[in-house]
Amino acid sequence: MTAQPDQTGARPGxxxxxxxxxxxxxxxxxxxxxxxxxxxxxxxxGFILHGPEEQLRxxxxxxxxxxxxxxxxxxxxxxxxxxxxxxxxxxxxxxxMWSALESVRQGEAHGAxxxxxxGALMALSMMRLRKLPGVNRPxxxxxxxxxxxxxxNVMLDVGADVRxxxxxxxxxxxxxxxxxxxxxxxxxxxxGLLNVGTEEHKGRAELKEAHGxxxxxxxxxxxxxxxFVEGSDxxxxxxxxxxxxxxxxxxxxxxxxxxxxMFSDLLxxxxxxxxxxxxxxxxAITSLRRLKNRVDPRHVNGGVFLGLNGTVVKSHGSADATGxxxxxxxxxxxxxxGFAEKLAARVASTAELDQDDAxxxxxxxx
Amino acid sequence: MTAQPDQTGARPGxxxxxxxxxxxxxxxxxxxxxxxxxxxxxxxxGFILHGPEEQLRxxxxxxxxxxxxxxxxxxxxxxxxxxxxxxxxxxxxxxxMWSALESVRQGEAHGAxxxxxxGALMALSMMRLRKLPGVNRPxxxxxxxxxxxxxxNVMLDVGADVRxxxxxxxxxxxxxxxxxxxxxxxxxxxxGLLNVGTEEHKGRAELKEAHGxxxxxxxxxxxxxxxFVEGSDxxxxxxxxxxxxxxxxxxxxxxxxxxxxMFSDLLxxxxxxxxxxxxxxxxAITSLRRLKNRVDPRHVNGGVFLGLNGTVVKSHGSADATGxxxxxxxxxxxxxxGFAEKLAARVASTAELDQDDAxxxxxxxx
Numbered sequence: 001m002t003a004q005p006d007q008t009g010a011r012p013g014x015x016x017x018x019x020x021x022x023x024x025x026x027x028x029x030x031x032x033x034x035x036x037x038x039x040x041x042x043x044x045x046g047f048i049l050h051g052p053e054e055q056l057r058x059x060x061x062x063x064x065x066x067x068x069x070x071x072x073x074x075x076x077x078x079x080x081x082x083x084x085x086x087x088x089x090x091x092x093x094x095x096x097m098w099s100a101l102e103s104v105r106q107g108e109a110h111g112a113x114x115x116x117x118x119g120a121l122m123a124l125s126m127m128r129l130r131k132l133p134g135v136n137r138p139x140x141x142x143x144x145x146x147x148x149x150x151x152x153n154v155m156l157d158v159g160a161d162v163r164x165x166x167x168x169x170x171x172x173x174x175x176x177x178x179x180x181x182x183x184x185x186x187x188x189x190x191x192g193l194l195n196v197g198t199e200e201h202k203g204r205a206e207l208k209e210a211h212g213x214x215x216x217x218x219x220x221x222x223x224x225x226x227x228f229v230e231g232s233d234x235x236x237x238x239x240x241x242x243x244x245x246x247x248x249x250x251x252x253x254x255x256x257x258x259x260x261x262m263f264s265d266l267l268x269x270x271x272x273x274x275x276x277x278x279x280x281x282x283x284a285i286t287s288l289r290r291l292k293n294r295v296d297p298r299h300v301n302g303g304v305f306l307g308l309n310g311t312v313v314k315s316h317g318s319a320d321a322t323g324x325x326x327x328x329x330x331x332x333x334x335x336x337x338g339f340a341e342k343l344a345a346r347v348a349s350t351a352e353l354d355q356d357d358a359x360x361x362x363x364x365x366x
Numbered sequence: 367m368t369a370q371p372d373q374t375g376a377r378p379g380x381x382x383x384x385x386x387x388x389x390x391x392x393x394x395x396x397x398x399x400x401x402x403x404x405x406x407x408x409x410x411x412g413f414i415l416h417g418p419e420e421q422l423r424x425x426x427x428x429x430x431x432x433x434x435x436x437x438x439x440x441x442x443x444x445x446x447x448x449x450x451x452x453x454x455x456x457x458x459x460x461x462x463m464w465s466a467l468e469s470v471r472q473g474e475a476h477g478a479x480x481x482x483x484x485g486a487l488m489a490l491s492m493m494r495l496r497k498l499p500g501v502n503r504p505x506x507x508x509x510x511x512x513x514x515x516x517x518x519n520v521m522l523d524v525g526a527d528v529r530x531x532x533x534x535x536x537x538x539x540x541x542x543x544x545x546x547x548x549x550x551x552x553x554x555x556x557x558g559l560l561n562v563g564t565e566e567h568k569g570r571a572e573l574k575e576a577h578g579x580x581x582x583x584x585x586x587x588x589x590x591x592x593x594f595v596e597g598s599d600x601x602x603x604x605x606x607x608x609x610x611x612x613x614x615x616x617x618x619x620x621x622x623x624x625x626x627x628m629f630s631d632l633l634x635x636x637x638x639x640x641x642x643x644x645x646x647x648x649x650a651i652t653s654l655r656r657l658k659n660r661v662d663p664r665h666v667n668g669g670v671f672l673g674l675n676g677t678v679v680k681s682h683g684s685a686d687a688t689g690x691x692x693x694x695x696x697x698x699x700x701x702x703x704g705f706a707e708k709l710a711a712r713v714a715s716t717a718e719l720d721q722d723d724a725x726x727x728x729x730x731x732x
Contacts, residue, residue, distance in 0.1 A: 084567070147628055159562055162570050196525055196616040201450070204528050204613065231620025235628040244617075247570065250562040251614050252621040254597025259625040262513055262601040267633075270653040280650035287636040287643035 014046045015335050017328055018109035020100035021051035022078040023116025025318045029059055031115065034324025035070070036063040038332070041325075045332055048103050050075055050096040075099045079116050081317060085123035097121060101128045104310040110335035111311035113302075113327045115319055121312065122160050122305060129308040134347045137161045137168045138307030139246070140314065141179050142253060146235045150184050155234060157246035158253050158303060164245035166209035169193065171347055173214045175306040176241040177223040178346045182339040183304070183330070184240070188222055192229030192239035194248060202228065214243070221346070231255075302327035304334065307347065311340050380412045381701050383694055384475035386466035387417035388444040389482025391684045395425055397481065400690025401436075402429040404698070407691075411698055414469050416441055416462040441465045445482050447683060451489035463487060467494045470676040476701035477677035479668075479693045481685055487678065488526055488671060495674045500713045503527045503534045504673030505612070506680065507545050508619060512601045516550045521600060523612035524619050524669060530611035532575035535559065537713055539580045541672040542607040543589040544712045548705040549670070549696070550606070554588055558595030558605035560614060568594065580609070587712065597621075668693035670700065673713065677706050 019035055021028040028051055035047050046069045049056050053074035060066050077095040079088050092098045097116050103109040105128050114121050122138070131138055139157035146153040156176050157164065164172070173191050180189035193211055195203040200211065211227065218225040229239050231252060244252070271281035281288070301323040305312040311334050315327035334340070385401055387394040394417055401413050412435045415422050419440035426432050443461040445454050458464045463482050469475040471494050480487050488504070497504055505523035512519040522542050523530060530538070539557050546555035559577055561569040566577065577593065584591040595605050597618060610618070637647035647654070667689040671678040677700050681693035700706070 145628070147631060162562060194617060196528060196613055231617040231622070232624035232627070234621050235624045247562055248614055248617050251560060251597040251610075251618050255600050255618040255621045256597075256625040258598035258601045259622040260629060261598070262511070263626060263629045265513060266657050270657040271650065273653045273656070277650045277653035280646040280648075280653075282646075283649070284637065284643045284646035287639045287646075290639070291632050291636040 013044065015044055015111075015332055016046045016048060016103075016109045017331050017335070018048045018100045018103035018112040019050065019328070020096045020112070020114035020116055021049050021056055022075075022096040023080070023114060023317075024315070024324075025081075025115075026320060028056060030319070030321055031324050032056070032059040032063065032066075033321035034319070035328060036065050037321055037325035038328040039063075039065045039069055042329070042332065044336075045069070045328070047071070048073060048100075048109050050099040050103070051078075052076065073099045073103065079120045081117050083117055083120055085117075085119040088117070088120040089123050089127055092120070092124065098124055098128070101125055101310075101312065104312070105129055111313065111331035111340075113313045113315055113324070113331050115315040115317055115324065115327075117317075118159065118303075118314055121314055125305055125308055125310075125312050129310045129312070132307050132309060132344050132347050135171060135307035137164060137171075138305055139172050139175060140303040141176060141306050142303045143183070144234060144242075144253065144256070147237045148240060150186060150240070152184065153234065153236075153240055153242060154180050154184070154189075155242040155244070155249055155253065156306065157244065158249040159246045160305070162245070162247040164206070166206045166213055169206070169210035169243055169245070170213040170217065171307070172243045173223070173225075173241070174217065174221055174346050175343060176243055177221060178339070178343045179304065179306060180241050182337040182342060183334060186240055188224055189240040190224045190226050190238070191218070191241045191243060192226045192233060194234075194242050194244035194252070195228040195230065198228045198230060200228070210243075302330040304330065306343065309340070309344070311335055379410065381410055381477075381698055382412045382414060382469075382475045383697050383701070384414045384466045384469035384478040385416065385694070386462045386478070386480035386482055387415050387422055388441075388462040389446070389480060389683075390681070390690075391447075391481075392686060394422060396685070396687055397690050398422070398425040398429065398432075399687035400685070401694060402431050403687055403691035404694040405429075405431045405435055408695070408698065410702075411435070411694070413437070414439060414466075414475050416465040416469070417444075418442065439465045439469065445486045447483050449483055449486055451483075451485040454483070454486040455489050455493055458486070458490065464490055464494070467491055467676075467678065470678070471495055477679065477697035477706075479679045479681055479690070479697050481681040481683055481690065481693075483683075484525065484669075484680055487680055491671055491674055491676075491678050495676045495678070498673050498675060498710050498713050501537060501673035503530060503537075504671055505538050505541060506669040507542060507672050508669045509549070510600060510608075510619065510622070513603045514606060516552065516606070518550065519600065519602075519606055519608060520546050520550070520555075521608040521610070521615055521619065522672065523610065524615040525612045526671070528611070528613040530572075532572045532579055535572070535576035535609055535611070536579045536583065537673070538609045539576075539589070539591075539607070540583065540587055540712050541709060542609055543587055544705070544709045545670065545672060546607050548703040548708060549700060552606055554590055555606040556590045556592050556604070557584070557607045557609060558592045558599060560600075560608055560610035560618070561594040561596065564594045564596060566594070576609075668696040670696065672709065675706070675710070677701055 053072045075096040079097045140160045141156035143152040180186045303314040313331045387397045441462040445463045506526045507522035509518040669680040679697045
C-alpha cells in the first residue's frame with residue numbers, strides 16, 4: 001500500500017493505523033501506552049487516535065516517542081461492552097469506534113484497531129466498510145499458540161456469526177489461507193475443517209458439502225487441504241488453519257483459554273506446595289517465563305475481521321499495553337503486505353466457482 | 367440394586383460389571399489388568415468378561431485377585447475402530463461388544479464397560495437396551511477436571527449426536543443433574559447452557575428456547591440454573607454441569623485435551639532447557655506429579671451413556687489398566703447408587719411438561 005493520507009502529516013512510506021482509544025476495560029491510558037510501545041519498536045508507523053481529544057492529547061504528550069506521529073479525531077461518545085450492536089449501528093455516529101472505522105473508509109488509515117465491544121465493532125465494520133464482493137459472512141480469525149514451527153495456528157470464524165453454510169466455510173478456507181500466507185508467511189498453508197472425527201462420513205451435512213468444495217479449490221488457491229480435523233488439532237502440528245463456524249470456533253477458543261488458565265493455576269499451586277517446590281520454582285524461573293511467553297495470549301492479541309473492505313483488528317477488551325501493541329503490530333503487518341487487496345482478489349474468485357484455471361493460477365500467490 | 371445374577375455365581379450384594387475385553391487399542395491383557403486393579407480395591411465387585419474365552423481365561427488365570435470373580439462369555443468377533451456403526455448393528459451379533467450389552471439387557475450385570483468404537487457402542491446400546499421413555503436423543507456425559515471442590519465438572523453431550531433441539535437440551539440438563547447428584551454427590555448441582563456469551567440475547571434460536579425450558583424446570587428437578595456459560599467455564603468454578611449439543615461438546619473436550627497436551631509438552635521442554643531447570647524439575651517432582659494426577663484423564667476415564675435402559679460406560683480406546691479400572695469404578699458407583707432407575711424416573715417427568723408440582727416434589731431427590 002502506498003497511499004499516504006496527508007491529513008495526518010504522514011511521511012512517505014509510513015503506515016497509518018487508526019486506533020479507537022476508548023471502550024477497552026483498561027481505559028485510554030493503556031491504549032496510549034500500547035501505541036507508544038509500537039512506535040518505539042517500529043519507525044514506519046503513525047497513528048490516528050479517536051476519543052476525547054483533550055484527554056488523549058494529555059496522555060500522548062507524556063510519551064516523547066509519539067511526538068509528531070499521532071493525529072487526533074475528537075469524539076464525545078464511547079461504545080460500552082453492554083451496548084447492543086443494533087443500537088450502536090443506529091446511534092453510534094459520535095463514538096470513537098465509528099470514527100476509527102471512518103478513517104479506514106476514507107482511506108486516511110491503512111487499518112483500524114479497537115479494544116471495544118466485539119459485536120458492535122463487527123456490526124459497524126459491516127455497515128461502514130461493507131463486505132467484499134462475493135463474501136456472504138465475514139469472519140473473525142485469531143492466532144492460536146501451537147506446536148507448529150511458526151508458533152501459531154490460524155482459526156476462523158471465532159464469533160462473527162453463529163451460523164455458516166458450506167459456501168461460507170469455503171470462503172473462510174480461502175480467507176484463512178490468505179491470512180496465513182500474509183500474516184504468518186506460510187507459502188502453502190495446510191487447511192483443516194473442524195469436525196467431530198476425521199472420517200469423511202462424520203459430522204453435519206453442511207460439513208460434508210464444504211469438504212468437497214474446499215478440496216476442489218485447494219490447487220488453484222494454493223493451499224493443502226488436510227480434510228476434517230478435530231479439536232485436539234487446534235494447538236497441534238497437523239494443520240495451520242482451522243476452519244469452522246463462529247459458534248463452534250468461539251466455544252473452542254474459550255475452552256482452550258479456560259484449560260490453559262486452569263493449568264497455570266494448578267502449576268502455581270504445585271510450586272507453592274512445599275519448601276522444595278518453592279525452591280524449584282526459583283531455579284526454573286527463566287524457563288517457566290519462557291514457557292509463559294510462548295503461550296501468553298497478549299503476544300498474539302488481535303482477532304482480524306476478514307471479508308471487509310479494509311483491515312480491522314479487534315484487540316482483547318482487557319488488553320494491557322503489550323496486548324494493544326501486539327494488535328497494532330498485526331494491523332501494521334497486514335497493511336504492509338497489502339493483505340486487504342490480495343484477500344479481495346482471492347474471495348472474488350469464489351463468486352464464479354467454475355472460473356478458468358489460468359485466472360486461478362495468477363492468483364495462486366495471494 | 368439387589369438383583370444377583372446367579373449365572374455368574376455372584377455373591378449376595380455383589381455388583382456385577384459386564385466388560386467388553388476386546389476392541390481397545392491395547393488389547394485384552396490391559397483390560398484384564400484393569401479389572402484386576404478394580405477387584406483388588408473393591409471386594410464388592412464381580413465381572414462378566416466378553417471375548418475369545420480361551421485367551422481370556424489364560425489372562426485371568428494369571429491374576430489371583432480375580433479367582434472366582436469372573437464369568438466368561440465366549441465371542442469370536444471383535445468390533446474394530448474402523449467398523450461403521452450401521453454395519454455393527456446389522457452384523458455384530460457375535461462380537462464381544464454386543465455380548466457385553468446383552469448381559470445388561472438380560473439383567474445378569476448391573477452395567478457395561480467397553481473400550482471399543484464409540485459410534486458402534488452407542489448404536490448397539492440404543493438398539494439393544496432401548497431409549498428410556500421420554501428420551502429423544504441419548505447423550506454421552508464425561509467428567510472434566512475443574513477447579514471446583516469436587517475436582518470435576520460434568521459435560522454432556524460430548525458426541526452421541528451432532529444435533530440437539532431445545533427439548534433435547536432440557537433432557538440433557540435433567541440427566542446431567544441426576545448424574546452429578548449420583549456420580550459426584552452434589553445435592554443441588556449448578557447447570558449451565560453452553561453459548562458464545564452469557565447475555566440472554568446471544569446465540570442460536572434453539573439455545574434461547576432451551577434457556578427458558580431449563581429455567582422452568584430448575585425448582586422441581588432440584589438444580590440451580592446459572593443460565594448461559596462460555597467455553598472458559600467448562601474447567602471453571604461457576605458451574606457443575608455444562609449442557610451442549612454433541613458436536614460442540616465433542617469439539618470442546620478435544621480442544622481442551624489438545625491444549626492440556628500442548629501445555630505438558632512445553633512444560634517438559636522448559637524443564638529440560640538448562641541444568642538449573644533440570645535440577646528444578648527434580649526438586650519439584652512430587653508437586654508436579656500431584657498436578658499431573660489432578661488433571662490426568664486416566665483417572666476420570668469413562669463417558670457415561672445417559673438416556674438408556676441400563677448403564678453403559680465408554681472407556682477411552684487407548685486406556686491403560688488405570689484407565690480401565692477408573693471406567694469400571696464409575697460403572698460400579700452408578701450401579702450401586704441405583705442411578706439408572708433414578709434417571710428413568712427423572713426424564714419421565716419431561717414427557718408431561720405440565721405435570722403437577724406434588725409429583726415433581728417427590729422426584730426432587732433423584
